[in-house]
Amino acid sequence: MKKFLVAAALLLLTGSVLADVLTETFDDPLGGWRTRWLALNTDMMNYYVCSGNPDENYRGNNPCGVWICDSDLNYQTSIVDFNPVFGATVTHFEIGIQAFVDATYTVYDANGVVYSAVLVTNYGSPYGCYCTQYGCDTPNGIVRFEIIGAGQIEGNTAVDNVIATTGIVPAEEGTWGSIKALYR
Numbered sequence: 001m002k003k004f005l006v007a008a009a010l011l012l013l014t015g016s017v018l019a020d021v022l023t024e025t026f027d028d029p030l031g032g033w034r035t036r037w038l039a040l041n042t043d044m045m046n047y048y049v050c051s052g053n054p055d056e057n058y059r060g061n062n063p064c065g066v067w068i069c070d071s072d073l074n075y076q077t078s079i080v081d082f083n084p085v086f087g088a089t090v091t092h093f094e095i096g097i098q099a100f101v102d103a104t105y106t107v108y109d110a111n112g113v114v115y116s117a118v119l120v121t122n123y124g125s126p127y128g129c130y131c132t133q134y135g136c137d138t139p140n141g142i143v144r145f146e147i148i149g150a151g152q153i154e155g156n157t158a159v160d161n162v163i164a165t166t167g168i169v170p171a172e173e174g175t176w177g178s179i180k181a182l183y184r
Contacts, residue, residue, distance in 0.1 A: 031056030103149030
């Protein structure tokens with residue numbers, strides 16, 4: 001019992017929560033992603049649903065990943081907002097992007113730009129299960145990411161292999177007195 005109490009005390013005094021790595025690969029059936037972490041914590045959508053097709057499982061001509069869309073009707077940009085509570089816990093973010101138009105990918109935290117990259121657009125036909133992976137550390141969390149270009153982004157840009165590392169967020173600090181009080 002003493003070993004358990006010592007282990008519990010050490011965990012409380014560390015002041016942080018362990019990291020968790022979340023991954024979205026848009027497996028079949030495609031609509032299943034709507035019940036997982038990425039859809040639950042952002043306003044990202046399937047382009048075909050945005051443009052009027054109610055079938056969440058419809059991929060169009062993309063055998064993997066999803067043609068990206070956000071929640072507005074401007075198909076020229078894709079601005080994906082994160083739930084602020086979830087976004088504050090993200091310490092690393094990666095996304096695979098397959099762009100068929102010239103565009104820039106930018107990640108923002110509450111303080112501004114964290115990462116920006118010009119997208120690789122040399123993908124040509126046929127569509128395949130490949131993309132360029134972009135990743136960055138986000139020590140202040142993530143508020144949104146944007147894909148913006150000169151042409152229509154939504155419907156011409158697919159994403160896959162989205163990864164978020166969450167955690168290492170300060171927990172409520174414990175003291176020896178508060179730990180002892182739990183066992184009185």
